[in-house]
Amino acid sequence: MSATQVQFLGGAGTVTGSKLLVSSAGAQTLVDCGLFQGIKELRLRNREPIPVEASRLSAVVLTHAHIDHSGFLPRLVKQGFSGPVYCTPASLELLKILLPDAGHLQEEEARYANKEGFSKHSPALPLYTLQDARDCLRLLKPLDYGTEAALGAGMTAKLQPSGHILGSGSVEMALGGHKLLVSGDLGGYDCAVMRPPAPIPPGMDHIVVECTYGGRVQDPTPIPDQLVRHIRPVLDRKGVVVIPAFAVGRTTVLLYHLRRLEASGRLPEVPVFVDSPMATDAVEIYRRFAHEHNIGADVLEGSIRLRQTRLVRSSEESKGLNRMDGPAIILSASGMATGGRILHHLKNRLPDANNLVLLAGYQAEGTRGRSLQEGAAVVKIHGEEVPVRARVATVNGISAHGDSNELLRWLSTCPRPPKRLFLAHGEASQLKALADKVKRELGWACHIPSHLERIELARS
Secondary structure (H helix, E strand, O other), rough: OOOEEEEEEEEEOOOOOEEEEEEOEEEEEEEOOOOOOOOOHHHHHHHOOOOOOOHOOEEEOOOOHHHHHHHHHHHHEEEEEEOOOOEEEHHHHHHHHHHHHHHHHHHHHHHHHHHHHHOOOOOOOOOOOHHEEEEEEEOEEEEOOOOOEEEEOOOOEEEEEEOOOOOEEEEEEEOOOOEEEEEOEEEEEEEEOEOOOOOOOOOOOOOEOOOOOOOOOOOOOOHHHHHHHHHHHHHHHEEEEEEEOOOOOOHHHHHHHHHHHHOOOOOOOOOEEEHHHHHHHHHHHHHHHHHEEEOOOHHHHHHHOOOOEEOHHHHHHHHHHHOOOEEEEEEEOOOOOOOOOOOOOOOOHHHOOOOOEEEEEOOOOOHHHHHOOOOEEEEEEOOEEEEOOOOEEEEOOOOOOOOOHHHHHHHOOOOOOOOEEEHHHHHHHHHHHHHHHHHHHHHOOEEEEOOEEEEEEOOO
16 A cells, blocks of 8 residues: 555545545544435445455544535444544534434434335335444544644644535645645635635645536526525415425525515515424524624524524424414425425425425436426426425535635635645546636636545645
């Protein structure tokens, strides 16, 4: 084995499954440990053992808490990993709710598939259980921004803010005489909630940058104007607006905007159902860590208290929403409609042309959200073909990812060109678009790694 190298075990040619194996002088560290999502070919990778001996890993460093960056941890522990998992204190608190929820959801989906008989496997088995997720939480170790962690054999890591969600960070590593920076997911520069990403530190030899929106520029229309344009006509005709929203970050931002629009009279006062216990818990964590973002704790507390906000916790309450008439707004996870309570709401509301499904974030290839975004006439939910008669729209600019211009702006903060720039965490079109833009505007050479590609960092 080469002394200093990286291997892309996930997040190469796709936006999910982020896992970067970093090796130096016998020590091996995993940066991120995410689940693959989207098309079946990717999801099947979650069932395979990680292509490295898990017990030999010295540590895991997480850029943030989202499941496509953290959700494989319970599987990694089951495969023999027992070392520390470093993340920011805010990420640690979010992971305490995200990972158990993911395990619970895996069990519930397997149970429902077995009950209804729509799984191709008999019996359908969860990827991991609630208990598996709880077991891995004991390995989490808080690492403050700017604090260095020793990972063995002279390898170190520290985190700096990346502006994506609460607790998110880029990972700066020193190993084998080289400095490596892994961007993690990067936020934008003019966001309602998160502050912009920290500039690139001096002396970086190699940089791995995400490319989720590598070829896209966000709609400059203010988010409140977009929300009013899409939502107001539906509420006026007494329809129901269903918003698939990530529980961590996205729901908080949406409630903040909805509250302000209601208070100003631009949206009518209607029942707003937050059908995600995890989202409610996440808002409380955002309140506790208010010093890390732009919204004060007092404002955040008020932001989830629209005059008719209902926080839905039990599954019975959730099912009861199916019998409710509009006008109303329902926010529920998951944000790409891959699982969770949102599926029941979509199944119930999509056939009615009076309703609206409002997408509020990136929709990965192969997800129901992507199918809806691309105009599918029918989507499959719980083994049934559901007709899409409701209107489907997308709010642009509310994503927690920076767009093409913002990614280039972040790269431009690098004091000197890196020896190598790796483009990851993006679909093929987005990777190529950013590569072309970086070459054209910065004059840097780029490399787009393939899945499982191993690269020696010693080469310039």
